Amino acid sequence: MIAGEVDFRMFDWMTQSEMWIALGTLTALEIVLGVDNIIFISVLVSRLPQHQRNLARRLGLGLAMIARLGLLFSISLVMELTAPLFTMLNQAISGRDLILIIGGLFLLAKATHEIHESLEGADDQAAASVPTGFGMMLFQITVLDLIFSLDSVITAVGLVDEVSVMAMAIIGAVLVMLFAARPIGEFVDAHPTIKILALSFLILVGVTLMVEGFEVHVPKGYIYFAMAFSVAVEMINLRIRARATPPRKLHSRYSPNKREASVQEH
Numbered sequence: 001m002i003a004g005e006v007d008f009r010m011f012d013w014m015t016q017s018e019m020w021i022a023l024g025t026l027t028a029l030e031i032v033l034g035v036d037n038i039i040f041i042s043v044l045v046s047r048l049p050q051h052q053r054n055l056a057r058r059l060g061l062g063l064a065m066i067a068r069l070g071l072l073f074s075i076s077l078v079m080e081l082t083a084p085l086f087t088m089l090n091q092a093i094s095g096r097d098l099i100l101i102i103g104g105l106f107l108l109a110k111a112t113h114e115i116h117e118s119l120e121g122a123d124d125q126a127a128a129s130v131p132t133g134f135g136m137m138l139f140q141i142t143v144l145d146l147i148f149s150l151d152s153v154i155t156a157v158g159l160v161d162e163v164s165v166m167a168m169a170i171i172g173a174v175l176v177m178l179f180a181a182r183p184i185g186e187f188v189d190a191h192p193t194i195k196i197l198a199l200s201f202l203i204l205v206g207v208t209l210m211v212e213g214f215e216v217h218v219p220k221g222y223i224y225f226a227m228a229f230s231v232a233v234e235m236i237n238l239r240i241r242a243r244a245t246p247p248r249k250l251h252s253r254y255s256p257n258k259r260e261a262s263v264q265e266h
Contacts, residue, residue, distance in 0.1 A: 027169040037148045039198045042188045057181045060141040065174040067149040101213035103147035107206030111199045
């Protein structure tokens with residue numbers, strides 16, 4: 001091939017129908033894997049001033065795409081991360097495992113801190129006097145982007161052989177997430193119970209990352225089902241509260257009036 005010419009052979013897969021199916025499947029998987037990232041970014045940017053949130057979301061997802069593409073074109077390095085580095089508790093720990101464990105611990109600490117600040121922290125006026133730095137926010141987003149990107153790229157490498165297919169799937173997934181990040185973020189910010197639920201998801205993801213780092217594989221279907229079930233229950237609660245009617249009480253075999261009457265009789 002002459003220098004300066006583009007090798008179009010990497011796009012030969014476009015004539016194969018099964019590769020298009022693989023592209024669609026991988027894009028969907030990348031979007032699902034990116035949901036955790038969207039939730040984390042949405043929770044973080046809620047601590048920023050209103051006029052900075054949209055920019056932070058876009059930069060955060062842009063950094064996620066750059067991190068994924070950067071790792072994708074360094075596949076050999078990513079694959080070498082699976083080689084054992086040392087042994088802990090009779091378990092071989094690789095570079096990938098170490099990153100997952102550290103990332104899981106970071107998620108646990110960050111989500112727990114956010115829950116504490118939301119429930120037991122200072123009030124809004126005191127919190128407003130100590131605003132969160134934009135640079136520090138982007139740094140935290142970048143750290144998590146690298147962790148989620150590693151898992152995403154390894155998934156892509158395990159499903160597809162064509163690098164161009166992986167790149168298109170990653171770019172397509174990030175573009176979809178760019179449109180979804182703002183409405184998801186605004187919805188989470190407008191409903192405090194949803195924010196706590198999202199932070200609980202991050203704790204769940206953090207625990208999952210940690211156990212994955214110790215080679216204890218948790219079926220992703222269980223995690224997604226638990227998340228979907230929790231969201232469905234909370235959606236029902238939101239609809240009930242939106243009707244502005246007294247909360248529906250669960251049926252009880254003993255009502256307070258009957259209990260008081262019984263006590264008076266005795």
